[in-house]
Amino acid sequence: MVAEGVVTVKRQTPLSSRSWISIDATGKRTVLDEDKYAIMQRVQIHARDLRILDPNLCYPSTILGRERAIVVNLEHIKAIITSQEVLIRDSSDVNLIPVLEEFQRRLPVVQGDAEAGEEDESPFEFRALEVALEAICSLLAARTMELETSAYPALDELTSKISSRNLERVRKLKSAMTRLTARVQKVRDELEQLLDDDDDMADIYLSRKLADVSSSINVSNEPLWYPTSPTIGSKFSRASRMSWDDEIDVEELEMLLEAYFMQIDNTLNKLTALHEYIDDTEDYINIQLDNHRNQLIQLELMLSSGTICVSMYSMIAGIFGMRIPNTWNEDHGYVFKWVVSLTGTFCVVLFVIILSYARFKGLVGF
Template identity: 25%
Template structure:
């Protein structure tokens, strides 16, 4: 509540560097900077300077998230009002209690924001399972963008805490009270602050994992919706092709009727069966054209890994796989050579084993046992 400060005053009073305030003031990326006499924190809505005996909250009021900052200041006041119990088991010093208040406010804000984002996403995903609507897809697109932004924000906070956990010298330098009293710890003696950061790192990691799963559900739903729309589009195209084939058949029959309907002498109009014959032939020709078109359409609908030539010549894939290819040998030649080897083995088997007639060479017993002996 002290008022406004100039950056030069903060740098001179708290022993900072200009680049430190630049990361806090202008950078949107989360940072936890440890300096010899202070800890600078820039996480989401909080910009905090922690000393061994005071905490400076930068721009606490007048921002778009002033309510969350007000709650943080209230919680921070309650934690700092406690007596210094760092000598007791499980107790924390002044700066660590301030750091815990910051992490609590950040993780609470992430959880509240995730609940506000995930609720509409889950509702839209549930509605899309029952009915696919354009408005629902548009809402899903908007919510997926918000969720992606939130996931990136939570991931950056987790990475900022993770970077501090990987630096042992920064963890030791966070004991500002002991440094002010002239006590210095060894490089690996930072159990309290490490456990504190790890607990909130797990909370941030859980939020990142849950939001990532929700993003994956959105992507899977989008893929399923695309597959359904593609199937419906294919059905409409198939229906259009069937109508086109029917129109082609009717047009073919009408072509014959049109030939006989011209004002030209063809001497069939003198016959009593002329009308019936031409009509019957027109219907038969139209039916043949429609049937031929439907057969071709049905062949096009069939999807195969082998293709048209592979369907006729693929044979048994086990026979082809068992025979190693020769240089320059085609697949058909390899299949033929495999069949000849199979018949030759069967001939040897009939000579060595009596009463072999009627035995199937493809049976497991013959293939694994007696045929190997032969």
């Protein structure tokens, strides 16, 4: 008997693991369907560097300078920048669409004023890196502004009315603020670490390294070649930097990174101010709750004091209300008035004494 309806299923490789978008110096956009080994050979980077850009893995924000490429992992922007093109992961993130358009618009060399004869002399890798930094800083700044717009009114409403709905709303906003702060902090730390190390910034000068290697090889009348191994390339990069001046000139890149470092630091300061405002609101709410708790304690003290006095009055009334034959119960009806009056007066005086003592000790505030 032959089985019917048998379907052969072929496992397909996810598109995100092979699909890349290439944008060259002219702004031309090309979709590449290559595996990781072809990409590694194309840009001369290690497998561990390419693994940082895997969208299925979670790596912190990173900017790495290699011999012939810059590995950029900034949130949704996962790119490899060379001196001639930018390779970007074809992600389904909607935030990546305007970034691709910005790459296409700004990567081509923009001619300056025709009369002045000026043009944009920034290296290709700097223009690409600037687009990536501007995109991520603008995105985080916009998220921070949205959070501020929602958080401050919610906190003010909570201070005016403490309710479960307002508390839950503030709790969600605080969780969102914590996650956003962590994202901003990672980008800021990466930029700060890059600014603190001149050698790391020198690794990002791809055009300068290629020009330096080309000139040194032409002087020695040897053919121009590029290292096929990233390890050899790293050694070659260090050797080429030794031919530079004693003080590595990274002023152009340093100014670029400092501009976006100040922007991301300003975003972090806004989040820090929001965090402090939330802490101040929590302290204010705790003070209010403590005040209400103290008022309840004062009320409990007053009720307890009144209960003691009434209990004493009830005890005396119970004693005189016993049906026990006694000689003083006979022909002494006027005693009832004195017992009731004196007992009531004694209880009231005792109540006043207790409250006065509590006020003297600072237990009540009235």
